[in-house]
Amino acid sequence: MFTQYGSAIGGLVLLQAMLQHFFYPYVEISFHEFTGKYMKRSEAFMAIQNYLTENAASRAKRLKADSVKDKRPLILSMDDYEEVDDEYNGVNITWSSNRIVPASTTFSLYPTTQNPRYYTLTFHRRHRKLITQSYINHVLTEGKAIASRNRQLKLYTNDPQDSMWIHAVFKHPATFETLAMHPDRKTEIMNDLTKFTESKEYYAKIGKAWKRGYLLYGPPGTGKSTMIAAMANFLKYDVYDLELTAVNDNTELRRLLIETSNKSIIVIEDIDCSLNLTAQRKKAEEQNNDKDDDPLKKMTRIDKKSSKVTLSGLLNFIDGIWSACGGERVIVFTTNHVNKLDPALIRRGRMDKHIEMSYCCFEAFKVLAKNYLNVENHPLFETISRLFSETHMTPADVAENLMPKSNNKDVEACLRNLIEALEAAKKKAAERVRLEAKRGKAREEIEVVERNKKEGGTSAKEGKLSELICQR
Ligand SMILES: Nc1ncnc2c1ncn2[C@@H]1O[C@H](COP(=O)(O)OP(=O)(O)OP(=O)(O)O)[C@@H](O)[C@H]1O
């Protein structure tokens, strides 16, 4: 009797399922927050979450506000058990957010204490091809792009105590827009960076690690560090500021470099001073060191000697290490003395692009005038343009001279300040040239006297010249 009942009920359930399948014209796809054997957070879920937060959450009736650090705007996403509609190529799609409620709450495999979430995508079955072959891809790509746009950049530095990376939020205001440089050169560098980020397949095809090296060189205050910050903000890459003098040996250097993440800029500033990496410099320093008895200098000398990071170690890592680690890394070296660097360190292929950061030109000044004074044109620009063609000044000094001296932000007063400073710099440079010429002439005359002496002759000028030598 019971078995008869049982089979009748079973038959009804089956019939209901068949009817539902026949009459329910929708397809549902679920995307779970945690997937795989180790219950890893799903990248697809995160991408969908970003996509829905940016595109569809404004249409949801119930929103969830996430607390965010750092005074960033509040993030509003759709709440649990809420639905939103989306449209793609004229097709309507519904997303709903749900949570798995486990049968027992005593033990959970999932890494969060809350019940894991999942999104369900519902659409009419006649659009199956469009949704599965195009729409889902579109959502995932968009979601990843949103994540990279909203990512908070990090600045890593290597801790000298335990040689580990420590990080802070990277918040440098410099951008290519605010960087004082000729616009054509800025465009060239931005294009170069963009091409690099889009060349994953190309690097794979030619069998090279996906990395690009930049050497920034120029006098102090010409914007090398500022350029690195602008690059990081442009690429949305984290910055690893590697202080080589705090690295004890090649093994440590190797570990630090392996620990750097994808999409990052590795910076080694003042490469010529970081270690005794250049042959000429090493020799000169050794000679000077032997004469030098300053205790402080002696201490740094000992420190430098005990550091066993070698040029060949550094070069090997630059060449080889990232081929194994998946790449997408930019490495930037900076120096004030490009001529002193070992050619092996900067040859093409290691440092792919050499960028000279130079004194301020009129075009670069216009960027600073816009940044600091919010002016794009002014009658005094003509004088300033002429002065820039006659004298040198670093962008750092130009910026300093453009800063209002009081609370009164009078544009004309600031520009006159700069003109005064440029004229003073021009005068100083002319004086330097005059002195150099005088010194050169005196040197020539001394040489004549000495030659005459050697040849046994005397010079009428001799007495006068020794006086001159004493004055120098
Ligand atoms: N090209 C530039 N564009 C905008 N601001 C600049 C530029 N160059 C210098 N500055 C200003 O001058 C300051 C110093 O510049 P920065 O530290 O980038 O120079 P640097 O070339 O790295 O110098 P150093 O060789 O001493 O490290 C910056 O904080 C910035 O305000």
Ligand SMILES: [Mg+2]
């Ligand atoms: Mg610098």
